[in-house]
Amino acid sequence: MAYDFLDLHVADQISLSDEHVALKKAVRKFATEVVRPASIELDKMSAEDMAQKDSPYWTVMRKAHELGYHTIFIPEEYGGLGLDPLGIHIFFEEMAAASIGIAVACGVDVFPTFFANMIMAEYPQLEDILIKPYVADKDCSMLGCWAITEPEHGSDILTPYQSHFHNPKISHQLMGKKDGDDWILNGQKAAWVSNGTTATMSLLFFGTDASMGLAGGGIAIADLNVPGVSRGKPLEKIGQRDLPQGEIYFDDVRVPKERIFCLSDSYEQMTDLVLGAANAHMAIMCVGGARAAFEETLTYSKERIQGGKPLCEHQDVQRRLAEMFISIEASRQLSRNVLNYNLWNFPPNTTYSMCSKIFCSRVAFDVAQNAVQIFGGNGLTKEYAIEKIFRDITSTRIEDGSNESLTLAVGHDILHGEIPYGI
Amino acid sequence: MAVFKDTEYLYEVLGGFWKTLSEKNEFSSAIKEADVQIKFEITDPSAIIWVGPNGVEFGEQEIKADVTMQLAGDVCHAFWKKDLSLPVALALRKIKSRGNIAKVMKLLPVLKPAYVLYPEYMKKHGL
Numbered sequence: 343m344a345y346d347f348l349d350l351h352v353a354d355q356i357s358l359s360d361e362h363v364a365l366k367k368a369v370r371k372f373a374t375e376v377v378r379p380a381s382i383e384l385d386k387m388s389a390e391d392m393a394q395k396d397s398p399y400w401t402v403m404r405k406a407h408e409l410g411y412h413t414i415f416i417p418e419e420y421g422g423l424g425l426d427p428l429g430i431h432i433f434f435e436e437m438a439a440a441s442i443g444i445a446v447a448c449g450v451d452v453f454p455t456f457f458a459n460m461i462m463a464e465y466p467q468l469e470d471i472l473i474k475p476y477v478a479d480k481d482c483s484m485l486g487c488w489a490i491t492e493p494e495h496g497s498d499i500l501t502p503y504q505s506h507f508h509n510p511k512i513s514h515q516l517m518g519k520k521d522g523d524d525w526i527l528n529g530q531k532a533a534w535v536s537n538g539t540t541a542t543m544s545l546l547f548f549g550t551d552a553s554m555g556l557a558g559g560g561i562a563i564a565d566l567n568v569p570g571v572s573r574g575k576p577l578e579k580i581g582q583r584d585l586p587q588g589e590i591y592f593d594d595v596r597v598p599k600e601r602i603f604c605l606s607d608s609y610e611q612m613t614d615l616v617l618g619a620a621n622a623h624m625a626i627m628c629v630g631g632a633r634a635a636f637e638e639t640l641t642y643s644k645e646r647i648q649g650g651k652p653l654c655e656h657q658d659v660q661r662r663l664a665e666m667f668i669s670i671e672a673s674r675q676l677s678r679n680v681l682n683y684n685l686w687n688f689p690p691n692t693t694y695s696m697c698s699k700i701f702c703s704r705v706a707f708d709v710a711q712n713a714v715q716i717f718g719g720n721g722l723t724k725e726y727a728i729e730k731i732f733r734d735i736t737s738t739r740i741e742d743g744s745n746e747s748l749t750l751a752v753g754h755d756i757l758h759g760e761i762p763y764g765i
Numbered sequence: 766m767a768v769f770k771d772t773e774y775l776y777e778v779l780g781g782f783w784k785t786l787s788e789k790n791e792f793s794s795a796i797k798e799a800d801v802q803i804k805f806e807i808t809d810p811s812a813i814i815w816v817g818p819n820g821v822e823f824g825e826q827e828i829k830a831d832v833t834m835q836l837a838g839d840v841c842h843a844f845w846k847k848d849l850s851l852p853v854a855l856a857l858r859k860i861k862s863r864g865n866i867a868k869v870m871k872l873l874p875v876l877k878p879a880y881v882l883y884p885e886y887m888k889k890h891g892l
Contacts, residue, residue: 460851460852461851461852463876604850604856607853608856611857612852612856614856615856687862687863688855688860688861689856
């Protein structure tokens, strides 16, 4: 008995071109000189202060827009950087090595325009309303977010094709009602919306038909600067404190037809596609975070003397460093291949994206845990960056679907999904 | 019943539409600049259409495709009539694509006039 599997290498050869090398150098410079110092400062601030207009969060996001990093998914023809899958991996790994939270903020910033780009053939007016001004934006007056989770819905709203998704007793807390060609939205999104307190636009998931359960939904590219939209208090949390998160409330908010990305006829499939994209990217954040933990530890182990010699001269520390290195390299290869395959094949294979996110976040947590052990007591103090990196990485096992829920979804796909999992 | 009754008719109508497009300067220079070879593997009726820098070809060819799109004849028709949104078609697996889709995205701006052209072209063929 044998099972078939995706030949992830089929999409393209993994090799860095001169452009990739230059991109890595440029992003690393921005990440090291701007992102990391700001993220350390933001980590010490209250969530409320962090969301204020004069906080380092805005300095970083504005600089990212100045450099055009908000356009990495927008084709060159529309003025974007239009990076290829490997370029995108390089970008997010470098950013996450400096700060997972800020890397996520940059990732979700792109969501609304990335999806708007896909429906421009139908609604060419979106080019003038959204794409052109967003590409030209240098002062962060346009900023995106991805609003899917709700106070009562976390991983369940992210995992279509499961029986709970069609249970009419489980429905969206943000509901839409059709009014002519437009939709009127009422309800709220969870405090976990990344950039929720700061964004001006959102890739917004809402319910359209409660009788269909969570499957009765739609996705809008919503303007958040319209009457009826209000924000909750910025969320205080254990890690990724440099990523502003908070509730968004909708009170009779009108969304015009051209901003509706999809409705219930394709909502479940589209949610699957979005989950596939999100998980593939979350995996990269984990690779970056794990790399940061490893790099901090390697440096520390060369400087810290214990038992009369540097830590790195102790055999068990060498073994731990080697284990960290091996697992990070493996996670990078998996996440690069999954991203490459899924950005070059439509529809993408969401199961592989989930596998990549689960594996890479496990590796990142394991690496961070080992790193703190090597740091010893110093790893528990705020004097060293590893303490923050450990807290940031902890969130990745829950972010974009808890690993437990996603693993169950992978199991479901193996048994009941399409080939290439079949026997 | 399928919009295109058989392969020959599909080549004549849909293939002819692509040929008309490729003869337009704006499109031919864009596809040359993008340097993208697209292979459409069509079912119901079964057909293969190649669109690339050297023009439009039908059937199996010794050409390497940058992007392969698999879809039914009716889906092609609905797409050009704007009855079907591309992301929805992709999500519902009515269109499957392999390869560097970013290269195809480069063509989107020059495809805009084609949407206008298609209904007129179909009218001529009684569709």
